[in-house]
Amino acid sequence: MLIDSHCHLNLLTNFSSCGSITISSKNIKTTNSSCFFDTKMYDTVFLDSFIQRALENNVQYIQTICTKLEDLPIVLKIAEQYKNVFASVGVHPCEVNDKKRLITDLEIIELTNHQKIIGIGETGLDYYHQPYNKKLQRDSFIAHISAASATNLPIIVHTREADEDTIDILTSAMHNSKFSGLIHCFASSKNLAAKMLDIGLYISVSGIITFKNATNLQEIVxxxxxxxxxxxTDSPYLAPTPMRGKQNEPAFVRYVAEKVAELKNITSQEVENVTTHNFKILFSKFEKQVSLI
Known part of the structure; x- marks a missing residue:
């Protein structure tokens, strides 16, 4: 059994007519100061087929990730519609700016009462996408960490070109309070990986590890x-080899598992078993909710 620990089901749609997904595509609307497509692209007609293909590829469970509060209702609607889909709540650093009020830890805590919400995020730091406000991103990140500590739900961390500040914030926070979490779609340095492992976090890898030029990342894996x-998968982004040029989807997480198996010289079945076990340990609320279904 496979679990896609991080995707964006509200952004999946039928892109067969326009080929691969790129930010510059005239067919795709993007939100201002955001690295995410507009949720208006969400298409219920095609979502059934994505879920079905995932099941056919032994992807039994999926976590769909919230990146902005405006999208939370549709993220939860999807999670409620499918028994095998769970969700997170959070505000992505690209959605943090001086035009929006920062979410508080208490607000996040309140939202986690929904039975299908099993994680907090994605949150973190992104110094790649312009413009960005370091202080606001930091304040938002800390609020999410506080909520994770209070609820015992894992924090889902995005970090891009912000390794040192990410290490700083998470290490300091761990000294003051205990929380669990992961670095999602890991594509950074071995130093960041080591520091995160040292404080007890997990690391999630995506289709990037299958790319031909990802030799450094493959060594870190x-x-x-x-x-x-x-x-x-982080779908609909970052389709793995051999699906490059196509829209990514949860079914393709098997290619990530196969690459991990190749790099670690073990079987794909071992990767499936251990990563599924790891997910259940980290996202403990998931295990409880599955038993109630």
Whole structure:
């Protein structure tokens, strides 16, 4: 059994007529100061087929990730519609700016009462997408960490070109309070991986590890202990080899598992078993909710 630990089902749609997904595509509307497509692209007609293909590829469970509060109702609607889909709540750093009020830890805590919400995020730091406000991103990140600590739900961390500040914030926070979490779609340095493992976080890898030029990242995957590893698609982005040029989807997480198996010189079945076990340990609310279904 496979679990896609991180995707954006509200952004999946039928892109067969316009080929691969790129930010510059005239067919895709993007939100201002955001690295995400507009949720208006969400298409219920095609979502059934994505879920079905996932099941056919042994992807039994999926976590769909919230990136902005405006999208939370549709994220929860999807999670409520499908028994095998769970959700998170959070505000992505690209959605943090001086035009929006910062969410508080208490607001996040309140939202986690929904039975299908099993994680907090994605949150974190992004110094790649312009413009950005370091202070606002930091304040938002800390609020999410506080909520994670209070609820015992894992924090889902996005970090891009912000390694040192990410290490700083998470390490300091861990000294003051205990929380669990993961670095999602890991594509950074071995130093960041080591520091995150040192404070007890998990690391989730995506289709990036299958790319031909991702040799440094592939070496880091070999370094990460299997019992601290998760797998994801981050769909609709980052389709793995051999699906490059297509819209990514949860079914393709099997290619990530196969690449991990190749890099660690073990079987795909071992990767499936361990990453599924890791997910259940980290997202403990998931295990409880599955037993109630």
């Amino acid at each position: 070999k370094y990460i202990p299997l019992d601290r590893l998760l797998i994801e």
